[in-house]
Amino acid sequence: MGTVVETPVKEADATVTVKKPTVVFVLGKHFVLALSSVFVVILSGGPGSGKGTQCANIVEHFGYTHLSAGDLLRAEIKSGSENGTMIQNMIKEGKIVPSEVTIKLLQKAMEESGNDKFLIDGFPRNEENRAAFEAVTKIEPEFVLFFDCSEEEMERRILNRNQGREDDNVETIRKRFKVFLESSLPVVQYYEAKGKVRKIDAAKPVAEVFDAVKAVFTPKDEKAAA
Ligand SMILES: Nc1ncnc2c1ncn2[C@@H]1O[C@H](COP(=O)(O)OP(=O)(O)O)[C@@H](O)[C@H]1O
């Protein structure tokens, strides 16, 4: 479903036209254009490692749109969608929802945002998520921010989170840790092999974690000038 758009490009004094391939894919009844040209950063890390907390800081400082796969799935349950019960059962068990469902929600949110810079938080969660997302959207993340934190600290944080989440109980937390180790870490290793992982010590206080995050997002020339 590829198409070609003609994009005028100013080169020296002459205006030339280049043919630029643009990916078009169908999402429900909508046509989604050129998602392959967006700038995507992935946030990975265990449950409770502080991804959502730091996303709020990054959005405020760097103008990204935050897309939390978990939040999108929870909103889908609330909306009364036909997939709602299936999603709810998977989340209660700490299991990973089929990629097709999550990718549609991410695509829709990207399209509706009007932005071209995205923080994708909590996705891809397994190899199926990663491969399906890349196949459908043709998006390669610029880099992956990996939040490194001990299970002990993550469990403590989740049990204090108080957001009324059905999966924030000891039994489900343990299942989520297991899924993280077995399914999500291999995705981080995949990106590591491509030199795309930026590891952050997420066990530190929020402000210190954000200092480390900022250093990753700040261009090298700005760091040198500071
Ligand atoms: N660096 C930190 N130190 C202590 N508590 C934190 C830190 N970062 C986040 N938290 C708290 O821990 C809980 C989990 O953080 P959250 O951002 O929801 O994690 P995640 O999105 O990775 O599941 C929240 O209650 C949050 O306020």
Ligand SMILES: Nc1ccn([C@@H]2O[C@H](COP(=O)(O)OP(=O)(O)O)[C@@H](O)[C@H]2O)c(=O)n1
């Ligand atoms: N890509 C994703 C992300 C989340 N989820 C589901 O949503 C749950 C909560 O994810 P989340 O990212 O909001 O939770 P935390 O890891 O931030 O605590 C996961 O345990 C999965 O059941 C999923 O199925 N697929």
